[in-house]
Amino acid sequence: MxxxxxxxxxxxxxxxxxxxxxxxxxxxxxxxxxxxxxxxxxxxxxxxxxxxxxxxxxxxxxxxxxxxxxxxxxxxxxxxxxxxxxxxxxxxxxxxxxxxxxxxxxxxxxxxxxxxxxxxxxxxxxxxxxxxxxxxxxxxxxxxxxxxxxxxxxxCDTGLFAPGAPGKAAWERDASFVGDSMAQPSTRLVKRLSRHSGAARAARAAAPDYAQAPERDAISFFRAGRPDLLALWESLDDTLARLDLEQLVTWEATRLYRLDCVKRLAPFAPLVAGDDGWRKLLPGGGFSFHPPLNYREELPGFYPRSKVNFNATSLQMKGAVNQRVFDVPACGGFLLTDRREQMDELFEPGKESATYADPGEIEDLARHFLAHPAERERVAQAARARVLAGHDYxxxxxxxxxxxxxxxx
CATH class of the missing domain: 3.40.50.2300 (Response regulator)
Known part of the structure; x- marks a missing residue:
């Protein structure tokens, strides 16, 4: 030049x-x-x-x-x-x-x-x-x-996530979950906040309330009804520490939420693919574990080998949907996922998606769809058609x- x-x-x-x-x-x-x-x-x-x-x-x-x-x-x-x-x-x-x-x-x-x-x-x-x-x-x-x-x-990359991808017999299950336990991200943030007395403890104590709150992000949650956390946030001496406090509330809430949801799959002997945190968090018996799966090389063949692919969305995105909502149906799999506001504009409820509004519904819905394979297949195929028609990258x-x-x- x-x-x-x-x-x-x-x-x-x-x-x-x-x-x-x-x-x-x-x-x-x-x-x-x-x-x-x-x-x-x-x-x-x-x-x-x-x-x-x-x-x-x-x-x-x-x-x-x-x-x-x-x-x-x-x-x-x-x-x-x-x-x-x-x-x-x-x-x-x-x-x-x-x-x-x-x-x-x-x-x-x-x-x-x-x-x-x-x-x-x-x-x-x-x-x-x-x-x-x-x-x-x-x-x-x-x-x-x-x-x-x-x-x-x-x-979704529908050229990659399509029926027919090779898989393993060991992946065949009535139910499975793919995702992070969020144990390690939470632990890292606790360590980073350790120089601020009481900050990590307060964040973790607030996480269950944030998981149930209507606010879509942690700072809005602080401002809406937690003056104690807002005062703590304002007292932190740098921007990164404030963001760490917000993120710890979010990741810890996600950890607790996912753990609650995945535990409810125990009657179906699910396969949980993710980090080692799951082995420590989930009760003994009933669960099988698999290391994290490669997104491009393994997931297209993994999803079709589970009768019910289960999803519990990160609470970083209380109204949005994650990648699994598109990838699972694209390769012919059935997905049971949590209801998210923005999902209804992407898939027709009941016809193109199967959702739970509360963790208490998970076991009954999973049992229903396992007992009704034809209904499960109808939803999976309708969702796949929707992805092909409008949700490819x-x-x-x-x-x-x-x-x-x-x-x-």
Whole structure:
């Protein structure tokens, strides 16, 4: 790039965008969830895509900046895509480059933007279009300066999650659960908060109440009716400690909620695939355990081998749905999941989804669907048809493209 004149370079990269029906997308990659799925969907759509690997160290390193500018000059993208704001730096240097290049950046949050954006204060930009998997987070994003933030739920790579994937006989069960016990994340946060006397104890004591509360995030829960926790939160001396307190309430509530739910599967001798925390938390007898499964290589063959795939959503997302809601039916499996407000806009209740509103319903519903295989199959096939018709990642990227075209073309 040294041989190019500065004026010629910036003139070349600040070109008109979205002039072709098939866009050119620069995807910032680090091996994180959704990046590979996005690239696969772009290939199936016939888009032109280039993956730019993110550095493991300093996000504004000279080599990374050089690679980003080189890709902008040679590939001539219409937009860049990042997941969870990965590839941006705290100082705002990378976002400033996108602005200088007049290159739209789509950032798709698939985890709490509140927890992520504390690393990126004041970095909302007219050249950054935010999307979130959870509609409940849109007011926060708008308040953080991301104008016109949009809801974009998770989806499925239906080329990967499809009937017929190879599996193991040992996976065949009446019921199974795939997920983290949240024991280790909670323990890590307890250790981090140990220098703040009583903070971890107060957070863990509040977790059961938060699990039942209508508020969708911990800070709203503090403000709505827990002045003691709000005062504790305000007394903490740095932003990270405050976020740790919020996150510990959330993860501990999720741990207790999932444990309560999964325990209710005991009569069906379920297979629980996840971290070692489950072996310590679940009662002896009745449960089988499996180490964490590889998302791409094992889960497509695992889900169809359980008559009832069970799901208990993280309380980080009280109104949203997780990946399993799409992946299980896509490969022909049946899912029993907790009722979530946003799910009703994605699947028709009763016809395309089977849900429980309260953990007390789990055992009876599981027993019902195990006793009625034809009904189980009808729901599974209807859900699969819905995923194929509207919830593939190609559908999500088409929605994203429409938003970006309207704003930046």
């Amino acid at each position: 040294a041989r190019r004149t500065a004026s010629g370079f910036w003139e070349a990269v600040r070109r008109p965008r979205f002039r072709s029906p098939q866009p050119r997308a620069l995807v910032l990659t680090s091996g994180y969830f959704l990046q590979r799925e996005a690239l696969s969907a772009m290939e199936r759509l016939g888009w032109h895509a280039l993956a730019l690997s993110l550095p493991k160290g300093e996000r504004a390193s000279g080599a990374y900046v050089e690679a980003l500018l080189e890709a902008a000059f040679t590939f001539q993208p219409d937009f860049a895509l990042t997941v969870n704001h990965l590839g941006l730096d705290r100082q705002g240097e990378i976002m400033a480059l996108f602005e200088k290049m007049a290159l739209p950046l789509a950032t798709w949050f698939v985890d709490s933007p509140r927890l992520i954006l504390h690393d990126f204060p004041g970095q909302a930009s007219p050249w950054c279009q935010a999307f979130s998997w959870d509609r409940d987070t849109l007011p926060f994003l708008t308040g953080a300066g991301f104008t016109d933030a949009r809801w974009l739920p998770l989806g 190609t559908h999500r990227l088409r929605t994203m493209l429409k938003v970006l075209r309207r704003r930046y073309a």
